[in-house]
Amino acid sequence: LEPDQSGGSRPVIGVFDSGFGGLTVLKALLRRMPAARFVFLGDTARLPYGSKSRRTIARYAAESAQFLVNQQGAQFLVIACNTASALALDAIQEAVQVPVLGVIEPGAAAAAQNSATRDVLVIATEATVASHAYVAACRARGLRGVEKACPLLVPLVEEGWIEHPVTAEVVRIYLSEVLDVARAAGQSPDTLVLGCTHYPLLRAVFQRAVPEGMRIIDSAEAAAEAAARLVADQVSGQAAKPFDGLRAGSGAPGPEIRCFATDSVEKFERLGSRFLELPVGMVELVDLGG
Numbered sequence: 001l002e003p004d005q006s007g008g009s010r011p012v013i014g015v016f017d018s019g020f021g022g023l024t025v026l027k028a029l030l031r032r033m034p035a036a037r038f039v040f041l042g043d044t045a046r047l048p049y050g051s052k053s054r055r056t057i058a059r060y061a062a063e064s065a066q067f068l069v070n071q072q073g074a075q076f077l078v079i080a081c082n083t084a085s086a087l088a089l090d091a092i093q094e095a096v097q098v099p100v101l102g103v104i105e106p107g108a109a110a111a112a113q114n115s116a117t118r119d120v121l122v123i124a125t126e127a128t129v130a131s132h133a134y135v136a137a138c139r140a141r142g143l144r145g146v147e148k149a150c151p152l153l154v155p156l157v158e159e160g161w162i163e164h165p166v167t168a169e170v171v172r173i174y175l176s177e178v179l180d181v182a183r184a185a186g187q188s189p190d191t192l193v194l195g196c197t198h199y200p201l202l203r204a205v206f207q208r209a210v211p212e213g214m215r216i217i218d219s220a221e222a223a224a225e226a227a228a229r230l231v232a233d234q235v236s237g238q239a240a241k242p243f244d245g246l247r248a249g250s251g252a253p254g255p256e257i258r259c260f261a262t263d264s265v266e267k268f269e270r271l272g273s274r275f276l277e278l279p280v281g282m283v284e285l286v287d288l289g290g
């Protein structure tokens with residue numbers, strides 16, 4: 001681990017997404033580890049992943065992970081991208097030698113903690129839904145899940161149409177369709193999993209559209225919680241002087257964030273602050289090939 005100025009150690013945490021939507025995960029990580037060092041890569045040149053095949057997603061994600069570990073010194077990787085987590089976690093784990101955490105398992109675990117009826121809804125990209133990774137992770141925890149691809153939501157969020165009547169209507173239609181499928185199968189879902197980096201930005205819109213009493217699980221929050229636990233465990237196990245900067249406090253160094261993108265740095269800087277709710281600062285361009 002990297003020594004910090006106080007003689008303790010400051011872990012370098014790599015966060016990867018197909019674009020800047022994964023900054024919702026970084027935001028959740030920052031709240032839990034405000035004094036860690038973060039390197040974020042958005043593979044904006046090759047976005048969207050959500051409509052691509054497993055083979056392509058695995059290659060892109062493995063190359064991105066290698067950049068964060070081999071060139072930026074990441075000691076932990078958080079795969080913020082639901083699509084890469086669903087289709088390429090194995091490929092990423094094979095490509096790098098550091099602990100790798102995806103968003104699917106923490107998201108399913110949070111759903112399992114929340115659901116009383118044991119029936120959940122999962123919304124995500126087309127590729128994530130086609131992989132059935134969420135439903136498998138839910139089933140392993142005794143839940144029944146119905147999933148639905150919502151391909152219109154990522155472009156609407158990227159367009160900035162958050163509080164927009166068109167977005168509210170799209171959300172309403174997607175929700176009523178997935179609820180109909182679940183009810184036709186005799187299920188009574190009480191939990192909705194937001195299985196895509198972009199959907200937490202629409203949380204308020206979903207909140208107004210879901211049936212009364214339905215809980216919304218944000219996989220970004222669930223993954224950040226799991227990542228903070230993993231980092232704390234590993235760091236206290238390895239360091240001579242444990243890193244205490246996972247918490248903010250007097251004397252603790254502030255967060256250090258470096259952002260990289262494979263394309264459109266200006267767009268990243270502009271839209272990224274909306275996801276992070278902080279200025280993303282200067283974004284560095286990196287070429288990972290085609």
Ligand code: DGL
Binds near residue numbers: 017
């Ligand atoms: N990051 C992707 C996800 O969470 C959404 C954007 C994309 O399709 O690349 O599934």
